[in-house]
Amino acid sequence: MRETASPFEFDGPVPVDRMINRRSEVDSITEWTREGRLMVLVAPRRYGKTSLIRKIASEGEKVGLVVITVDLFEVASLADLVLRLERAWAQHTPDKLRPVASKILAAAQAGVSITGAGFALAMADRPTTDPEPALHALLELPAQLAQREGGRTLIVLDEFQSVTGVAGAETLIWQHARPQREAVSYLLSGVRPDMLSAATDDKEHPSGQVAMLRLDRLPAAELREVINNRFTAGDRDVTGVLDGLLAAGEGHPQRTMLLAHLLWQEVPAGERATGDHLEAAVTVALTQVDPEARATMSGLTVGQRKVLRAVAEYGTPMATRALRTLGLPKTTAQKAAPHLVAAALIEDTDQGWRVIDPLLARWIRTNYGTRA
Template sequence: MAYLLESAMRDTASPFEFDGPVPLDCMVDRRSEAETIRVWTREGMLMALVAPRRYGKTSLIRKIASEGEDVGLMVVTADLFGVASLFDLVLRLERAWARYTPVDLRPTVNNILGSAQAGVSISGAGFALTMADRPTSDPEAALYALLELPAQLARRRSGRILIVLDEFQSVAGVPGAQALIWENAWQQREAVSSLFAGGGPGMLLFSPDDKTSFSGQVRTLRLDRLPTSELQNVIKDRFTERNRDVSGIVGELVAVCEGHPQRTMLLAHLLWQEVPAGERGTTDDLEAAIAVALRQGDAEFRATMSGLTAGQRKVLRAVAEYGTPMAARALRALGLPKTTAQKAAPHLVAAGLIEDTDQGWRVIDPLLARWIRTNYGTRA
């Protein structure tokens, strides 16, 4: 009976992970990207991992961290999304060390931090408790202690340390922080590698304080969309393994999502819900899955549009429908002055909503583009 229940669950549970970082055994491709970062890490490079949201940056970082354990690489990852102040930055870094420091190194790390007398600790509340007891405590001293920690720890252990600062572009809003982080990373590169991950063009081009150029000192890896052939094979195989056949529509599914990692897995998951075991998927099943995806994304897409100026909304619509913000038909149909389009397009690029590729302009999220065309299309 237990075997039958397990078999039934295996046949009905979707094999497609789309909500958050994917398990290591579910990653599609990214082998060359992982190897590139491993090589650069061994060489002591300062690295930038740049990609739009939902392209798998966090999943790739987790893969590198997991595999690093086998070769003595210690990886500490800090999520800096929306970091608001030096105090907030200290808390993010402190929590990262509390989470990723191996058990055998925790006493050593706490001794190093304790010797700095900056109120930082990876045990208990740490700097938050310090600020509660002594509100005038200097967060800059605590930040220095945390930024110098990797080099001090490297002198007491064998093996390289990799510091990953995810959503690093958020640090630009904290005066002085970006330059300070950069300076420490540069000085420690003999024993410590640093990976700056984020989603915006120009993430490492300058410090907001002194305009110091970073671009010539950092090796940049840009995550691209996933290859069509591999996506098709993975999706088809996962359906086949569970007695479902989508060979006739998998090509169309992948084409709809244009190689976008998360959107492809989401649509495959929704298609899974439309195709019963033992059945062959049809175009109607795929259309039903697309309709569900657009309904589920409606609130998110409306919020995205609402956060834009009128000119930016028109440019986004022009790219979604006409493939360029400068098409004469788009300018006429949307009442979009050419000068407005020229000013608005860079803002949408910086926001990670559109991109200008070798194949032309496109909306980064293919479901957002389809939602725009479905609800607000101006072409016959």
């Protein structure tokens, strides 16, 4: 009998019709978009920001909302920012608006285009080309489209924390974003809660006007129902290990789906999942995350690595036993912890400290554990 493919998506954005428990977030951002709010979406990586944005875009198309998503990860310069914006408009502009958008950009005579090489070609011909006129043209494009065609545009600036490293970029973005609120909304998406500090410190953009949304972990009840139903539909009984699976995933969207996928591969059709199946799935998961975990640890200072280990093993960076066992001075822990929070590696919740990625935490305990 041919094995049924795993029904668990874990290696990319989730199809819009298979999202789990994000209805309220979609509705909130949609409402704020209609109000012209400046919005901030904050979540660790792999929490589903991209999937959520795609869901909003899919539903927005039905009511005439244009959604332009710009990937700003590691944007390096104003010229790079121009290329990211140009690429996003080329990819996401609806067919009916492409002729109008092309005419607007051509009239600006800034070397940008959504139909050809555009600014990359201009830079190739003249490496000293000033990117600011092109940036102004692209940032003004949604407002000019609204003047000619009506409707509302949502500009999503994903991985917005990268913009803070480009001198002058934020200032230029706000210069255009502020007057456009009647027809254009902005959603700034990223991993750092403080990525909007420059805007919220501005008197023209007080923090009260910023709508902030943080994506939480997925509720256990929702995950339990979805995972159990998918295993049942595939003629597999997972009831005996479902609690263990949910505990290992800790509500982390991608990690829970990865574990469910690996468990699916361990359990043959027509059989019941056992503890051995779950243990094997977790072992495979730790093997898969090993290169990433080592890269994460290598990118931290000695003090930061010790704090990460302390949280993974002892549940707090300030536990006396952790400080003593890991040779971690308390002052070092106090300085390192905020950096790990800002990097979305650890979090301080109502239930205490924890490593955001449960597989990274388990990997640390497995490879460097100091507790019995």
